[in-house]
Amino acid sequence: MRHAGLVLAALFFACVQALAAGTSRQPGSAHSPHSEGSGRLGTNSHLSSALHLAGAARAVPPEHECFSASQTREKIAAHKLAEPFRLLMGAARRYEAEALGVRLCRRKEQYIYEISLLRTNGRVIHVYTNALTGQILSAKNAK
Secondary structure, three states: OHHHHHHHHHHHHHHHHHHHHHOOOOOOOOOOOOOOOOOOHHHHHHHHHHHHHHHHHHHOOOEEOOOOOEEEEEEEHHHOOOOHHHHHHHHHEEEEEEEEEEEEEOOEEEEEEEEEEOOEEEEEEEEEEEEEOEEEEEEOOOO
């Protein structure tokens, strides 16, 4: 068990090195992964490249992200967003349905409220509004 950490570290290092080297080379090709310099220097440059790429992948925010209640309160205050309760009740009146809930989400660079409503026939309506202006962007199952 004491050596399991070393084995995992060696496996991780080998995977990172293989990813950094790329998959375009065929086994037995003339190009060696260490041909850029000495073996140690070449390996470290592969590792730093792989770690840089991994960090860059994490830095990109997701296209669609929804927020908790506390995060929503922070976003409303920071970005001067419309009050969600007012939009929820307005959508309920417009679509003649019972208000179920609302949540703040971010799609790309735009804040959107996703509003859920329940009609008397049991159909759930999803209304998407611009969180800054309160304008309805779209509605699903509204017919």
